[in-house]
Amino acid sequence: xxxxxxxxxxRDVSKVYPPTVKGGAEVVAIDxxxxxxDAGDVYGIIGYSGAGKSxxxxxxxxxxxxxxxxxxxxxxxxxxxPERELRPVRLGIGMIFQQFxxxxxxxxxxxxxxxxxxxxxxxxxxxxxxxxxxxxxxLSDKARAYPDQLSGGQKQRVGIARALATQPGIxxxxxxxxxxxxxxxxxxLDLLGRVNKEFGVTIVVITHEMDVIQTLATKVAVMDQGRxxxxxxxxxxxxxxxQPASARFVSTVVKGLPSAGELAVLRHRHPGRIVxxxxxxxxxxxxxxFGEFAAAGVTFEVVYGGINEIxxxxxxxxxxxxxxxxxxxxxxxxxxxVRTLTTVTEVR
Amino acid sequence: MDSLIALMPExxxxxxETLYIVGFTLFFGGLGGLxxxxxxxxxxxxxxxxxxxxxxxxxxxxxxxxxIPFIIFLAAAQPLARMVVGTGIGNNAIIxxxxxxxxxxxxxxxxxxxxxxxxxxxxxxxxxxxxxxRIIFTVLLPEALGPLILGYTFIFxxxxxxxxxxxxxxxxxxxxxALLYGYRQFNPVVTxxxxxxxxxxxxxxxFLGNWLARRxxxx
Ligand SMILES: Nc1ncnc2c1ncn2[C@@H]1O[C@H](COP(=O)(O)OP(=O)(O)O)[C@@H](O)[C@H]1O
Ligand SMILES: [Mg+2]
Numbered sequence: 001x002x003x004x005x006x007x008x009x010x011r012d013v014s015k016v017y018p019p020t021v022k023g024g025a026e027v028v029a030i031d032x033x034x035x036x037x038d039a040g041d042v043y044g045i046i047g048y049s050g051a052g053k054s055x056x057x058x059x060x061x062x063x064x065x066x067x068x069x070x071x072x073x074x075x076x077x078x079x080x081x082p083e084r085e086l087r088p089v090r091l092g093i094g095m096i097f098q099q100f101x102x103x104x105x106x107x108x109x110x111x112x113x114x115x116x117x118x119x120x121x122x123x124x125x126x127x128x129x130x131x132x133x134x135x136x137x138x139l140s141d142k143a144r145a146y147p148d149q150l151s152g153g154q155k156q157r158v159g160i161a162r163a164l165a166t167q168p169g170i171x172x173x174x175x176x177x178x179x180x181x182x183x184x185x186x187x188x189l190d191l192l193g194r195v196n197k198e199f200g201v202t203i204v205v206i207t208h209e210m211d212v213i214q215t216l217a218t219k220v221a222v223m224d225q226g227r228x229x230x231x232x233x234x235x236x237x238x239x240x241x242x243q244p245a246s247a248r249f250v251s252t253v254v255k256g257l258p259s260a261g262e263l264a265v266l267r268h269r270h271p272g273r274i275v276x277x278x279x280x281x282x283x284x285x286x287x288x289x290f291g292e293f294a295a296a297g298v299t300f301e302v303v304y305g306g307i308n309e310i311x312x313x314x315x316x317x318x319x320x321x322x323x324x325x326x327x328x329x330x331x332x333x334x335x336x337x338v339r340t341l342t343t344v345t346e347v348r
Numbered sequence: 349m350d351s352l353i354a355l356m357p358e359x360x361x362x363x364x365e366t367l368y369i370v371g372f373t374l375f376f377g378g379l380g381g382l383x384x385x386x387x388x389x390x391x392x393x394x395x396x397x398x399x400x401x402x403x404x405x406x407x408x409x410x411x412x413x414x415x416i417p418f419i420i421f422l423a424a425a426q427p428l429a430r431m432v433v434g435t436g437i438g439n440n441a442i443i444x445x446x447x448x449x450x451x452x453x454x455x456x457x458x459x460x461x462x463x464x465x466x467x468x469x470x471x472x473x474x475x476x477x478x479x480x481x482r483i484i485f486t487v488l489l490p491e492a493l494g495p496l497i498l499g500y501t502f503i504f505x506x507x508x509x510x511x512x513x514x515x516x517x518x519x520x521x522x523x524x525x526a527l528l529y530g531y532r533q534f535n536p537v538v539t540x541x542x543x544x545x546x547x548x549x550x551x552x553x554x555f556l557g558n559w560l561a562r563r564x565x566x567x
Contacts, residue, residue, distance in 0.1 A: 061475055063471060063474055063475060083479075084479070087477035089477075090474075090475060090476060091477050093475075094475075094476075095472070097468055097471070097472065099468050101466070101468040101469050101471065102469075102472075103469060103472075103473075103487060103490070103491065104469075104491060105490035105491050105493065105564075106490070114473070114476065115476035115477070118473075118476050118477050118478045119477070162476075
């Protein structure tokens with residue numbers, strides 16, 4: 001496999017906003033973030049509202065200027081580039097938005113053609129490219145419609161067609177599905193998946209919804225208070241989150257982990273000890289794990305569980321209620337042995 | 349009534365003068381208002397050409413000029429009119445002065461209209477590499493066209509209002525006509541005739557403005 005080539009590279013980037021009220025404190029929206037997005041990645045950035053996701057993504061096409069650090073786009077540092085010289089850079093980076101941001105005074109076709117006008121493409125080229133893009137997003141019949149005659153999902157498809165009109169290598173999506181219902185969300189996510197696969201466009205998607213990451217992304221960074229607190233392949237972060245905030249996001253979509261409410265019910269029903277075991281791929285030999293319990297005379301009951309599939313790989317969790325005639329010490333002993341085989345989380 | 353019929357030639361001449369004054373002030377004041385409004389909008393904090401000193405000065409100017417009653421402004425601006433148009437009296441002097449006052453009044457309206465454009469749309473244009481000038485002509489003005497047409501319709505009435513005092517500086521028009529032949533000669537019929545024509549004129553323009561704005565909104 002060829003070495004991955006970075007298309008976007010942030011090096012120790014910070015963004016500090018001046019105080020919003022006189023005498024107030026500065027807002028450190030981005031706090032020393034370094035991040036590498038390789039060609040062909042679908043890089044998801046997740047975090048709660050206010051974590052700094054929008055600011056981060058807007059630094060990549062310089063809609064927002066960084067306070068410090070380097071921002072390399074296709075190897076060129078754009079962090080200190082003057083506004084005028086940003087035009088060619090921006091033509092290589094498409095962007096779609098939560099509120100779609102279509103021009104209400106223009107038809108669908110004219111919206112899609114807008115970036116080509118800015119790029120001073122001749123009319124014929126523009127017309128051909130617009131037709132091609134509308135066909136790709138399945139909206140050829142809406143070319144003459146105005147945005148307010150479209151549904152939310154259709155608007156976002158126009159947004160995607162517009163963002164890709166100049167054939168950019170990078171697409172930035174800021175909460176692109178957050179204003180859409182679940183079904184439309186999946187249509188749009190499918191379309192973005194095709195954009196990545198058919199055109200080889202590198203995508204950076206910002207979201208606060210973990211299922212967007214699960215469906216679309218190959219890599220993920222978790223942001224909190226302007227910092228990236230965890231990053232990695234989506235499968236690794238989902239199956240084995242290292243940070244409490246990441247674990248909270250993961251728990252919103254991962255099947256098999258009991259919620260706090262369900263846990264309370266389980267505790268009530270099973271007065272003994274309760275543990276959750278993680279199984280990733282087939283790297284953990286379930287038979288051996290259960291064999292350990294049997295050999296130690298610890299009986300278990302499966303009280304909760306589930307399997308997830310992410311990017312063709314599976315992982316799951318089983319929650320067991322344990323009882324043993326030998327008491328806590330024999331349970332502790334067997335758990336120590338099981339820990340050498342897989343991740344064990346004691347829930348009580 | 350008889351006297352009104354006898355005054356018909358003067359009446360139509362006055363109506364023509366009102367149209368002349370209002371037409372030119374709508375053009376110059378409208379253009380000035382567009383520039384002032386764009387200036388206010390573009391230089392405010394967070395906008396694409398944010399510039400605090402320019403914004404503060406412009407804003408102060410608008411706030412000072414706008415509340416001055418026009419008849420006082422007319423007197424105060426007379427030296428300036430003399431400098432620019434060469435004379436402080438007559439229709440051309442009043443066109444200058446009304447245009448100046450209207451620029452500031454309309455500037456505020458234009459600014460408010462432009463603020464109705466969602467910032468996201470401007471951001472989308474910036475994200476594809478559009479510069480400020482292109483954003484003004486392809487995003488800001490087209491997106492705010494409906495409200496802008498209504499704003500200009502609104503200012504038209506104010507222009508007719510201001511033109512009525514032209515008589516004070518030797519100008520003509522329906523206001524002057526009503527004052528001269530109606531009020532001074534105790535002939536209310538003449539005054540009412542002028543009033544009626546002004547109402548018809550304003551209604552026509554309001555109707556046209558609404559119609560155009562509706563078309564701009566419907567797209
Ligand atoms: N223009 C601005 N001026 C001041 N503070 C801002 C500005 N934009 C964003 N912020 C602040 O920066 C932080 C990160 O915001 P944002 O990037 O929008 O977060 P997210 O997209 O993750 O919700 C927030 O605390 C927000 O209030
Ligand atoms: Mg955001």
